[in-house]
Amino acid sequence: MTAATTAYGVVTVDVDRAEWPRAVTQARDEGFAFFDLLTAVDREGDGFDVVLRLWDPRRRTGLVLRTRCPRDDARVPTLLGVFAGAGWHERATAELFGIAFEGHVTTPLLLPASFEGHPLRKEFVLAARVAKRWPGAKEPGESDADLATPSRRRPQPPGVPPGWGERS
Amino acid sequence: MTPYEQGLAALRAAQYPVPVRSRGVIALLEENCTVCMVCARECPDWCIEIDSHKETLPPRTERGRPRVLHVLDRFAIDFALCMWCGICIEACPFDALFWSPELPPATRDPAELVHERAELRAWLATVPAPPALDPAAAPAKEQQDADRRSGPG
Ligand code: SF4
Numbered sequence: 001m002t003a004a005t006t007a008y009g010v011v012t013v014d015v016d017r018a019e020w021p022r023a024v025t026q027a028r029d030e031g032f033a034f035f036d037l038l039t040a041v042d043r044e045g046d047g048f049d050v051v052l053r054l055w056d057p058r059r060r061t062g063l064v065l066r067t068r069c070p071r072d073d074a075r076v077p078t079l080l081g082v083f084a085g086a087g088w089h090e091r092a093t094a095e096l097f098g099i100a101f102e103g104h105v106t107t108p109l110l111l112p113a114s115f116e117g118h119p120l121r122k123e124f125v126l127a128a129r130v131a132k133r134w135p136g137a138k139e140p141g142e143s144d145a146d147l148a149t150p151s152r153r154r155p156q157p158p159g160v161p162p163g164w165g166e167r168s
Numbered sequence: 169m170t171p172y173e174q175g176l177a178a179l180r181a182a183q184y185p186v187p188v189r190s191r192g193v194i195a196l197l198e199e200n201c202t203v204c205m206v207c208a209r210e211c212p213d214w215c216i217e218i219d220s221h222k223e224t225l226p227p228r229t230e231r232g233r234p235r236v237l238h239v240l241d242r243f244a245i246d247f248a249l250c251m252w253c254g255i256c257i258e259a260c261p262f263d264a265l266f267w268s269p270e271l272p273p274a275t276r277d278p279a280e281l282v283h284e285r286a287e288l289r290a291w292l293a294t295v296p297a298p299p300a301l302d303p304a305a306a307p308a309k310e311q312q313d314a315d316r317r318s319g320p321g
């Protein structure tokens with residue numbers, strides 16, 4: 001199943017993941033021959049979108065292709081056979097989102113070998129969020145010294161689980 | 169001057185031609201800031217630090233009540249962390265933050281990329297005027313208020 005939508009002047013084609021390499025090959029052969037980028041979007045309960053942008057250098061127009069995989073089955077066929085240059089982007093997407101690209105043994109690209117987790121997944125909490133105090137914890141009329149008095153419930157920083165970074 | 173410092177000075181002196189609506193550096197109009205903390209809480213990078221204290225104003229009339237005012241003590245943006253998203257500027261309910269097309273000066277020490285209140289204030293001079301209203305638009309609310317106050321009666 002494929003469906004095209006236009007938003008903000010960008011044409012996006014949604015593709016079933018089984019059809020992914022075939023649809024990208026077709027777009028390439030129709031003129032979208034320049035591989036621009038490949039990345040992913042964490043849709044939380046709905047899984048992950050893998051997003052690819054291609055460019056047609058003759059018509060000077062772009063095209064976005066998108067496929068979705070479930071969270072508990074995060075894998076998509078590789079595009080290595082369509083665009084060799086997709087390899088680099090698939091390696092980055094694999095380590096940052098924890099998505100497997102079937103047919104491509106992705107080696108780490110950006111993160112140190114000892115790194116655990118996939119930092120662009122929504123559930124990933126950045127260590128800096130624990131090491132640094134949230135500047136928004138202060139109420140109007142307060143300064144750092146007022147934070148020492150644990151008087152009432154303070155606002156919590158968005159995206160940080162309760163209890164993280166609290167030091168006693 | 170070391171060669172590094174000479175290069176830095178040349179960079180700072182260069183009038184790099186950027187489009188007027190570029191996101192260069194963030195300017196603070198202190199008078200408009202009510203210390204509501206919205207920008208510090210909305211900033212995804214946690215790079216806005218605000219300190220303030222409370223002051224109590226005596227009642228204006230005999231039967232009036234004292235008023236509590238929040239007074240700004242510190243306002244700093246860490247441009248080493250900032251990612252130029254503009255969320256703070258969009259979120260500020262009181263129009264106290266503005267984009268300036270100037271770039272924060274290059275430095276050798278990331279600590280110098282923390283711009284304190286006075287520096288943020290100084291960037292105001294470089295903020296371009298807002299785009300003109302549509303000719304058919306009603307005047308801005310502030311203008312309407314001012315006209316009403318200065319008008320006859
Ligand atoms: S532009 Fe974005 S990152 Fe920078 S201070 Fe404002 S909200 Fe924070």
Ligand code: SF4
Binds near residue numbers: 200261265
């Ligand atoms: S959102 Fe605006 S008014 Fe509120 S603290 Fe920030 S700059 Fe000041």
